Amino acid sequence: MEKVLASLITIGDELLIGQVVDTNSAWMAQQLNDAGIWVQRRVAVGDDAGAIRLALDQEGALSKIILITGGLGPTADDITKPVLAEYFGGRLIVDQATLDHVRYLFEKVFRRPGPMLERNLKQAEVPDVCTVLFNRIGTAPGMWFEKEGRVYVSMPGVPIEMKGLMQEEVLPRLRARFVTPRIEHRTVFTIGAGESMIAETLVGFEAALPGEIKLAYLPHYGMVRLRLTATNVDSGELDAQFAALCALVQDITVVAEDLSMEEYVGRLLMERGKTLATAESATGGNLAHLVTGVPGSSHWYMGSIVSYDTSVKESLLGVPHDLIESEGVVSEAVVTRMVKGLLDRIGADYGLATTGIMGPDGGTPETPVGTVWVGVGNREKVRTQLFKFRFNRSTNIQLTSVNALNLLRLFVLED
């Protein structure tokens, strides 16, 4: 079976001046991959007719499916629609269904006072050579073009609108239009060994893999996910290879699934009917933010005391002033008291606490930037660990969060 190849084209000067991080492409690639479509190139170009046409020519020569996002807004720099109309030999006409929807959005949803602007009404114009795809959430519709056996789809760049269009319109139509291979993934999530150490362990395994199964290393903040991707392979064979892989990395495995650390910890707590609270100084609310990002976390997460100011460690966590003076605020003694104080004040089964210097300022020769104490405990005992990170502020915060959750994971498993 021939591989169905796709290219993504993203349009907008904001991507070229670096004002916006492109999160759309990763999401789109994931969805296409799951549908058996292989994204071979992603290209970003500016709001420039020549650059857009060149990208359409180049990607059309390489791929069967070309998905285009961006440049469909109401302002003067948005030129994707007229450029596509010209490229596919059509002219712009008003689409009545889109016009009704634009009016509905402005009157009932956005509730804008006054008459609609000409530029908003123009959102309902589409090239007469495309199939219009309904955008439930926004004013710019999707547009589906076909040319020489290739499919080109244009969507707005607003993530929530693009995602709605992809799920409701584009993916079902692509599945119907192309015969795609069956792609399956299996992922094992590890922590505690670097990419090159793991690769060394897997040399023989990787060499013996059949050609239809590929192994990928996906490192992220000290964690490494190992992913097998099988194309048109019997599930039983993939399962056997995955079992072999898991056996080789069992010492460093968190879970043989594609979960985030916070999702896994949440499941562990749910299964055991236990609850968690956090006391955050170094991580400044990031642990709470990660954990509450998991749907359903209200079943097992109670809350956090973000004791950013030292006085809050004293008043809300009951860490003695003298202890902070004698041991220093970044110390094993203080993090231990943070856990105890937390559990006294929030009636959770487990408490997790962080204190450290995240940078760029605040380091001293004894306690340089990147020094962090993490503590985890229950009513009976507290376990602590010292970390020394050597990165920038935001990376230090992320690494502290992941390692704190990992310490919690180990504590819960042994409890």
Added chain:
Amino acid sequence: MEKVLASLITIGDELLIGQVVDTNSAWMAQQLNDAGIWVQRRVAVGDDAGAIRLALDQEGALSKIILITGGLGPTADDITKPVLAEYFGGRLIVDQATLDHVRYLFEKVFRRPGPMLERNLKQAEVPDVCTVLFNRIGTAPGMWFEKEGRVYVSMPGVPIEMKGLMQEEVLPRLRARFVTPRIEHRTVFTIGAGESMIAETLVGFEAALPGEIKLAYLPHYGMVRLRLTATNVDSGELDAQFAALCALVQDITVVAEDLSMEEYVGRLLMERGKTLATAESATGGNLAHLVTGVPGSSHWYMGSIVSYDTSVKESLLGVPHDLIESEGVVSEAVVTRMVKGLLDRIGADYGLATTGIMGPDGGTPETPVGTVWVGVGNREKVRTQLFKFRFNRSTNIQLTSVNALNLLRLFVLED
């Protein structure tokens, strides 16, 4: 003066299967833009020799500067280095300085036990036709190639390593190698009006702008940044145009600078010598996370009580149980008591509180997903506002956070 054009090439299957969001490109584009270099294309390709060569050919035909990231790791799928060696007609040789550095990192920084692996030693091999750029943080050095008046630079994809190389080696060399125009930006940060409403206000201004000054609209979670970019323009003229722009949008202006909402709020508090604490239910620690991401926030931010579980609203914020029962946990009465309880417990000048339903679960007919109450106050008074968002969980959390900080901003300004 001729525009100096650049292309970015990102190499790695992980970008094409959507496992990784590319944050490097935005940062690189920003830095290049500030150096007077215009990024005209960004291309991502897989770990495939043919695809890499095609991208080098295509981008080399369009740009003077081609910056390449990724594919320099120690595992078998990393093929960038041999492909570049072949493409530029060189062969791989050991670079002694890099080898010494790799050894130093393994022995002194990573502190790996046992002998170094062959695959790690290979990191010190470079094509003999490039200038080696020292990577202080990691094992893979940067590589600078020249061909037919064009510069090609290869860097690792690990963000912190790429950034170090760009700042210490690549940008200084590019500035020395190319004559670039002087690019200046002026940004005004607005909230409260959509892109199309602002565009309507600015029709005349935009039409009258000289060709060397461009206006960009940069919307982000209900905020819109308006950015003027001037190429080889006298600063005085740019300032005059910027003043005219600011006058037109003054009713919706937060600040005439490129700051985040949390940076601006932090500055406001610093200037007034005031402090902030937060009580977060809906935002689940995201306010604390945003605020503590601002370097120096420890001067004005005291901390947060993340009262995710209702019992924590009662125990730590002193919201009466009866009030929660009678008014509902997402209510004006509860958010008002959260602010008061917060200020009683954390001795801050201002308190900011959120309670709401972020989705996907937890909505009811009376309180659907996206309903949020925000409260802000000091010892004398509390102001509240009801929001109704209609997005997914993570977008609802971000929108709540921005709007809460905006409510705080207005309260502080009027205080």
